[in-house]
Amino acid sequence: MKHTVITALLLAALPLANGCSDNSEVFYSISYPIVRIEAQVTRPESEPTPEEPSTGEGTETGGNDGTGSGTGTDGTETGTGTGSGSGSDTGTGEGEGTEEPVDPLVAQIQAEVLAEAPVQVGGRYVLDFTRYNRGPLTVDTASEAGTVQGAFFKEPGASEINLFFLEDNYACTISSYRDTDGKYKVLLTVDLTEIYQQRYPSAGLTKVVRQEYTSTPSN
Incomplete structure (x- = not known):
């Protein structure tokens, strides 16, 4: 309809x-x-390996000011890309100081959304x-x-x-x-x-x- x-x-x-x-x-x-302009992309996390237990939801935020952040809570992975530029990604899962890896597919889709x-x-x-x-x-x-x-x-x-x-x-x-x-x-x-x-x-x-x-x- x-x-x-x-x-x-x-x-x-x-x-x-x-x-x-x-x-x-x-x-x-x-x-x-x-x-x-920002792009938000959400996809389920891959199954954790025995050595790498799931910490929940991963949220990746990349900005055009050269910074990034990551947090985790409930089982999905979300990426946010802003404008253009490059930066480093740091993150927190269930505890401080753990590094949250960037999903390359999420980053690729963010770039496509912004470019298009x-x-x-x-x-x-x-x-x-x-x-x-x-x-x-x-x-x-x-x-x-x-x-x-x-x-x-x-x-x-x-x-x-x-x-x-x-x-x-x-x-x-x-x-x-x-x-x-x-x-x-x-x-x-x-x-x-x-x-x-x-x-x-x-x-x-x-x-x-x-x-x-x-x-x-x-x-």
Whole structure:
């Protein structure tokens, strides 16, 4: 049912995405500048050997500031990658000072998610509402694609925006995060789990998401 609805929305969006004018007054616009992108990847841990008992869930976080961390609690392995750069990984399992190994497959998928993000850091989405739930979309991709036109749909009060541009169409879940300045700003999350489960069928992936941090204040 959801697929049918999205298909209908996409067909309705095609005139906008192809550059045809809506001829409607823009009564509201909002911009989402992208300041940081992260990738979260979760897969079950492999079975422990007798010499290496399981310590539970492993969480790997890699940042573009050259640092990393790892923690463990309940039987799954989660990796988070941010932007680009390299760093060293340290971690804690059930006790202090134990080193948490980085899952190379998790790191590979993180890198793919970040590299394939259609809007890179420094880019932005600009939504012009010409109807109560839709309008033309302008996307600065901050990549070789430059600035492109598309369309979007967002029901009033909904926590998702459906975006259509270039060859991409996906839903962003809207939430918020607390920035380093202490203020809450908009976070856009794109669920890529199904795509990567098909790409890596034997990996046992349970979650793959792209998180796009914006500088837009959260209401």
